Amino acid sequence: MKKKLSTEPYKGVRDFYPEDQFIQNYIFDVWRAVVESFGYEEYNASILEPTELYASKTNEEIVNEQTYTFTDRGDRSVTLRPEMTPTVARMVAQKYRDLSFPLRWYSIANFFRYERPQRGRLREHWQLNADIFGVRAIDADVEIIRIAQEIMRTFGATEKDFVVKINNRGALLAHLIKKGMSQVEAEQELSRMDKGMSKMSDTPKAKEIDTLLSLLKDKGIKNVKYAPDLVRGFSYYTGIVFEVFDTDEKNTRSLFGGGRYDGLGEKFNTIKESFPAIGFGMGDVRIRDFLEVHKLLPEYSSLTDLYLCVVDQNYKDIAESLADYLRKEGLNVSLDMSEKKIGEQVKTASRKKVPFVVCVGKEEHDSKMFTIKELKTGKETKLKKNEITAFLTKMANAVS
Amino acid sequence: MKKKLSTEPYKGVRDFYPEDQFIQNYIFDVWRAVVESFGYEEYNASILEPTELYASKTNEEIVNEQTYTFTDRGDRSVTLRPEMTPTVARMVAQKYRDLSFPLRWYSIANFFRYERPQRGRLREHWQLNADIFGVRAIDADVEIIRIAQEIMRTFGATEKDFVVKINNRGALLAHLIKKGMSQVEAEQELSRMDKGMSKMSDTPKAKEIDTLLSLLKDKGIKNVKYAPDLVRGFSYYTGIVFEVFDTDEKNTRSLFGGGRYDGLGEKFNTIKESFPAIGFGMGDVRIRDFLEVHKLLPEYSSLTDLYLCVVDQNYKDIAESLADYLRKEGLNVSLDMSEKKIGEQVKTASRKKVPFVVCVGKEEHDSKMFTIKELKTGKETKLKKNEITAFLTKMANAVS
Numbered sequence: 001m002k003k004k005l006s007t008e009p010y011k012g013v014r015d016f017y018p019e020d021q022f023i024q025n026y027i028f029d030v031w032r033a034v035v036e037s038f039g040y041e042e043y044n045a046s047i048l049e050p051t052e053l054y055a056s057k058t059n060e061e062i063v064n065e066q067t068y069t070f071t072d073r074g075d076r077s078v079t080l081r082p083e084m085t086p087t088v089a090r091m092v093a094q095k096y097r098d099l100s101f102p103l104r105w106y107s108i109a110n111f112f113r114y115e116r117p118q119r120g121r122l123r124e125h126w127q128l129n130a131d132i133f134g135v136r137a138i139d140a141d142v143e144i145i146r147i148a149q150e151i152m153r154t155f156g157a158t159e160k161d162f163v164v165k166i167n168n169r170g171a172l173l174a175h176l177i178k179k180g181m182s183q184v185e186a187e188q189e190l191s192r193m194d195k196g197m198s199k200m201s202d203t204p205k206a207k208e209i210d211t212l213l214s215l216l217k218d219k220g221i222k223n224v225k226y227a228p229d230l231v232r233g234f235s236y237y238t239g240i241v242f243e244v245f246d247t248d249e250k251n252t253r254s255l256f257g258g259g260r261y262d263g264l265g266e267k268f269n270t271i272k273e274s275f276p277a278i279g280f281g282m283g284d285v286r287i288r289d290f291l292e293v294h295k296l297l298p299e300y301s302s303l304t305d306l307y308l309c310v311v312d313q314n315y316k317d318i319a320e321s322l323a324d325y326l327r328k329e330g331l332n333v334s335l336d337m338s339e340k341k342i343g344e345q346v347k348t349a350s351r352k353k354v355p356f357v358v359c360v361g362k363e364e365h366d367s368k369m370f371t372i373k374e375l376k377t378g379k380e381t382k383l384k385k386n387e388i389t390a391f392l393t394k395m396a397n398a399v400s
Numbered sequence: 401m402k403k404k405l406s407t408e409p410y411k412g413v414r415d416f417y418p419e420d421q422f423i424q425n426y427i428f429d430v431w432r433a434v435v436e437s438f439g440y441e442e443y444n445a446s447i448l449e450p451t452e453l454y455a456s457k458t459n460e461e462i463v464n465e466q467t468y469t470f471t472d473r474g475d476r477s478v479t480l481r482p483e484m485t486p487t488v489a490r491m492v493a494q495k496y497r498d499l500s501f502p503l504r505w506y507s508i509a510n511f512f513r514y515e516r517p518q519r520g521r522l523r524e525h526w527q528l529n530a531d532i533f534g535v536r537a538i539d540a541d542v543e544i545i546r547i548a549q550e551i552m553r554t555f556g557a558t559e560k561d562f563v564v565k566i567n568n569r570g571a572l573l574a575h576l577i578k579k580g581m582s583q584v585e586a587e588q589e590l591s592r593m594d595k596g597m598s599k600m601s602d603t604p605k606a607k608e609i610d611t612l613l614s615l616l617k618d619k620g621i622k623n624v625k626y627a628p629d630l631v632r633g634f635s636y637y638t639g640i641v642f643e644v645f646d647t648d649e650k651n652t653r654s655l656f657g658g659g660r661y662d663g664l665g666e667k668f669n670t671i672k673e674s675f676p677a678i679g680f681g682m683g684d685v686r687i688r689d690f691l692e693v694h695k696l697l698p699e700y701s702s703l704t705d706l707y708l709c710v711v712d713q714n715y716k717d718i719a720e721s722l723a724d725y726l727r728k729e730g731l732n733v734s735l736d737m738s739e740k741k742i743g744e745q746v747k748t749a750s751r752k753k754v755p756f757v758v759c760v761g762k763e764e765h766d767s768k769m770f771t772i773k774e775l776k777t778g779k780e781t782k783l784k785k786n787e788i789t790a791f792l793t794k795m796a797n798a799v800s
Contacts, residue, residue: 004669005452007494010478013446015491018505021442037727039704039734041752042421046413046524047447048468048480048512052405068448070470073514078410080448091415094407100751102737105418112448114473124446132737139716139737269404304439316539327437334439337502337532337539351500352441 012115012123019300024126026298027284027291028108031128034151038143040106040130045087047110051077053086066113080112084129084281085236085261092133092275093268101134101275111283120253120286131279136262138208140278141240142215144258148244148280149221155287156296162255165227166213166242169259171206172231187235194231203228212240236261240278246290255290256282300353305331305392306372307349311342311361319360322370322385329389350375356392412515412523419700424526426698427684427691428508431528434551438543440506440530445487447510451477453486466513480512484529484681485636485661492533492675493668501534501675511683520653520686531679536662538608540678541640542615544658548644548680549621555687556696562655564644565627566613569637569659571606587635594631603628612640636661640678646690655690656682700753705792706772707749708735711742711761719760722770722785729789750775756792 009015016024032042051069068080081087084107092099110126117123130147132140145164152162169190176186192198209226216224232241241259245252258280266274291297306326308319323333334354336345342359349357358370372388373380374395383391409415416424432442451469468480481487484507492499510526517523530547532540545564552562569590576586592598609626616624632641641659645652658680666674691697706726708719723733734754736745742759749757758770772788773780774795783791 004671005490005667006450007490007668007670008450009446009490010448010450011474011476013448015446015494016444017491017495018441018443021444024444025442036703036732037730039707039732039754041418041703042425043418044416044421044424046409046415047510048410048413048524050406050408050410068470068472070468072468074411076411090405090407090409091417094415095417100748102748104734110447124448135737137737137739143737267405268407270407271404303436303441307439330437332436332439334504337535337537337543339537348500348502354439 010123012117014122014124022300023288023297024284027287028126028128030154031106031108031151031282034147034154035106035128035130038104038147040104042107043088043091043105044107044109045081045091047080047112048078049081049087051079053090054079054082066115068112068114081109082111082113083234084109084111084127085131085234085264085279088129088131088279089261089264089277090268092277093265093271096265096270096275099133102140103133104130105133106130120289122285126284128282129279131277133275133277135278136276138211138215138240140276141212141260142219144278144280145212145216145224145242146219146221148242148256148258148282149223151282152244155291157290157294159223161247161294162223162244162290163247164221164224164242164244165230165254166209166224166240167227167230168206168208168239169231169237169241170239171204171208172200175200175204190231191235193229194233199229208240232257232259234261236264238262242280246293248293251290251293253286255286256280302353302355303332304334304352304354305356305396306333306388307345307352307354307357308333308335309342309345309349309357309359310336310339311359311363313339315361315365318365322358322360325385326388331389331392346373346375356395358388410523412517414522414524422700423688423697424684427687428526428528430554431506431508431551431682434547434554435506435528435530437550438504438547440504442507443488443491443505444507444509445481445491447480447512448478449481449487451479453490454479454482466515468512468514481509482511482513483634484509484511484527485531485634485664485679488529488531488679489661489664489677490668492677493665493670496665496670496675499533502540503533504530505533506530520689522685526684528682529679531677533675533677535678536676538611538615538640540676541612541660542619544678544680545612545616545624545642546619546621548642548656548658548682549623551682552644555691557690557694559623561647561694562623562644562690563647564621564624564642565630565654566609566624566640566642567627567630568606568608568639569631569641570639571604571608572600572631575600575602575604590631591635593629594633599629608640632657632659634661636664638662642680646693648693651690651693653686655686656680702753702755703732704734704752704754705731705756705796706733706788707745707752707754707757708733709742709745709749709757709759710736710739711759711763713739715761715765718765722758722760725785726788731789731792746773746775756795758788 067082072078107129112124115121173186176189237259239260243254243257245254260278262276263274265271308323310316310319323335326333346357357373364370369382371380371382467482472478507529512524515521573586576589637659639660643654643657645654660678662676663674665671708723710716710719723735726733746757757773764770769782771780771782
């Protein structure tokens, strides 16, 4: 006999069972609603990119030690994208002449990094990326930080729960170069700072930081702080950088962040002069942990409105035609095909967290009346076929 | 100077610009709406799977010649999933004792195959997978084919546009074995039939086919045909198999298909006796081609309701506070930060296909009235701030 297979997924990635996917969809829906309210348009790309896309201007550690890179059957080197910024810059560069700026784009996509799996760090995560292209003015920096803030607020977090730390990476770099370092040395020093291996004794506070803080304050955003040591991992950042932190000191890692990368476009062969760009990325793993710790995750509920149980297989047709009738009216209806005892079927509905059941048999066939049972309360209501949708809609509105 | 980078994506995969993603989302929304109306719950998994998952019971050609398989930095062999069925069977097997059957599950996910890119065949595609687990009765077969049909209908296709061909793979296999072939020989013969390299002279028509055809006819579905030569590529199918074809004979490839695979669960170490399973997969590439040829694709429209243009930068604040006010009322509002001439800003809105613009300057500040312009008709309406949302909602409902 053959050796049987393990049911485990690959190390460091997740299976999303319906209860997990429900949370995932909740997070994605919040992301989507907020960025779309600011006029962002959705794009996407393949997770597989030519490896050369990551060859320069990105964090070297990530490229050299942490990517999933391999050679395809046609001898091309390909990489599972570790982040979205190089991809989105590539796409903007590709259609640069046809696109209308300012451009507000977002995507929700997955990314891979070969890391040692631990809390808040997995090998695959999903991330929202939102970016503005074509705006050099600080208005874009303000909007990006406001959106990050608005997403946290929409998740139910208050200003007490998190803080936005900002700095200007470009100013730090210029400062080091002024002190005599070469561009390469200055970049390396910032990389050491990012890893906490070095500190700058005299950090310059760019005037832009004050302007940004004051503009954000005007919009009612006060939980923003200047953080002279904040650098961010990616060397493509040229101006403002920011990171969002949990105010709970037990959770010291940044939740997410972003910044301005006005120089990235230049590396593509379609672009002569670079274009301004600023954006941020927000991953699902750390946000989910944050929402869990702060008790902000919603309780699971089924998208199925009604579960039909079949009391007597001779009347299965009645259940099927009722299901079809209600689906046409816009309800999501699941029909039990197990041929199990009626009590078992109701239990199945309950375990699936479907809120209402109707049992169908001879009685329902003869009387043309259906008893709809709310599983949470046990309350029963007798209704005609054409009254069910209105009843369930009313009940759903009462809950939400 | 460094050599500049190409902006091309990896060969055989696609970039989704907002206009492309719009179509993609349309397809996904139709898939989602139909399967959820039948009570299917969404799951997902990582695109990266242990290679051993594909080592048996699957189409050998796909595993050996067409997968993206590589070794990770920890010396594990991993594969970018070429299809969902092994993954979903793995997940069901993993939590077999905790799940409530019958189980109706769906996912919308991406898949990779190393193929020569051509029309209808790319290296990456997105696919809907919908499956029922735990039902041996033919009711499940009926439901799966009805859902496939309902999706096509929801896309706007009529019964004249497509035909569902059905066969019973299990019966073919039993027939060959009865004629003296071993299991392995019979599987190989079916694989040759699938490639059109062999034909069976005397095909058995399982009784189940007639039952299925008659049950589907009862539900008003008549474009279903018995196809004695239909085999499907995957050897895990144990019963009914089906494929959907365009009736236009210029488009000979199947659009999508599925079948029953009652034996797949058994290969996992958590499962003693196998569980019944049936499902189908529907890819975006061929469906999109089909919808395009049949002129069933929707026209692009922006999700942004309103574009705000700034006439005079001194009154930018008025535009910003108007934007925030309308966002709170639920509108999607984009604000032009380009500081370009007003005509250019309006042109940008038009190119982005945002349906309405408001230009904000001294006049709007003084009068507290805003002129809302419909870009398609040029029609202008003067409104107070608190009248805009109702106006746009009315206009949107009038269109749809």
